[in-house]
Amino acid sequence: MALLAASALLVIFRSKKRFPPGPPALPLLGNILDFPKRESWKVYLDWGRAYNSDILSLKIPGTRLFVLNSAQVIQDLLVKRANNYSDRIGTSWLIPFMNNTERWRDHRRLFRREFDTPEASAVNRSHEVHAARRLLHRLLSTKDHEGDLRLAAVDTILSITYGITPTDFEHPFIKAPEDLNAIFGDVAKGGYMVDLFPFLRYLPAWLPGVKFHKLARRGRPLSSAVVLGPYQEVQNQVQKGIALPSVASKFLYELQEGSIKSSSEIEMMRNVLGNAYLGMSLKIMLFLTFKRIEFLLRRCRHDVSRISKTVCALYNFVLAMALHPEVQKKAQASLDSVLGGTRLPEFDDMTQLPYISAIVNEVLRWHPIGPLAVYHVNSRDDEYNGYFIPKGSMMIPNTWSLLHDEGTFGPNTNQFIPERFLNFDGSLNADRTNMDYAFGFGRRSCPGRLMARDTLWIMAAHILAAYDVLDPFDMEGNKLTSESDLEYTNTMVRYASNLLVGLNTLKLPTVQLPAPHEDHI
């Protein structure tokens, strides 16, 4: 009897639940037709103002989305209640997909130990410096600067994880993840209905239009090639005693020396390496963000970006330098004063080069690479400020809104002004450390952030020490004179698609670059 009464009360409570405001939902379709077609982060901010709320609610079949527009709401839910708001939908060897389980926590712990601690960073930095020098070589000898920057990002991660330094895009360890990305892209574009209406997964593969079974079949061998391919190569090198220093070789040498390692430890290390190797890929992140709402993806025409987050950040850096010669000159003057025009930058120079760090912060803030962060799911029903948040909802943090908040970052947040991160005396302003917003929130925040930041810093310092970034032109050869001329891709990981940036030849003739083949640690 008591049980019945309690269930009745629960039903009454649920039927009276109050959700945060948002556009009125249609029967069955919910708010599907309301999703913005372009720059949804800006539209969500407008909606927030219109409804006078930092949290918005949208209904789609099978679940509810909550858009979080302010740092306060994100802090209250994703950080302070991280215990509840750190879930995802799915299981896989990919950390971003993993549910909030012990397995996910173990993988994250290991990932952070190898990539996201000061000790790990000290080891990884030597790889990053060498990758930056290999980039300078390539910039000297090719005209494809876009390709050079893309290759530099892959080169960095592959050398840190496996001690492998690819020289072109035909390298099998570049091709396998790119092919896997293509499948994620296909799934995001074509397989959306399954995630929106999960019962469709039971449809037989022979039915016309049922593509997801085939995509899954294509993906499986590629997925294991990504996890096993480079790992096995390093295993062979370790047996021959010729492996270069890397996270994988350190682990495999320990294994060879007989330190006891359980099979689950080995599997976890292989997965972590594979995650780091793929971690920069946005197609996966994009797929993840919209896993259950690819319908919206198609409707929003938010296509799948073909480049990684680190590469987008490098593009944004080069672009900012081309559009702001005064910033570039100031950065080069600071580099000259520290390096004396006789050597290339090292991480030890970082404290003396706060302006370069301010530029990297501003690159991550100005045009955030992922204006909406990856969703978090809550594992239990919750209540916030009188609003009901049912278990299994998708919480979408509006990173763009946080990074463009003038209360936090000072005036004119649409403009590229690295000085906003500096004190009057030119030192870094410790109060403006909120740049980590760009890397997500709470227990799900990006465990590759230290490495990503270091990579951006050393690449930026090298490019500025050795080159002048020239005026930007669009694809028709017209000079771009202001930020408003830029056309950003309508992808969830964004970059300016309408420009070509030239680099002036090496401006430090006294610097001797090591030959590429000598340049391995």
Ligand code: HEM
């Ligand atoms: C500029 C570069 C990068 C940016 C802006 C970035 C941003 C992000 C964001 C926003 C998230 C989601 C956080 C959340 O759910 O709250 C994330 C997650 C993640 N990132 Fe990054 N990231 C970058 C580079 C990297 C790199 C280089 C790696 C690996 C080497 C990496 C590995 C990961 C992983 C494994 C996750 C999933 C974490 C989890 O779900 O527990 N990221 N990143």
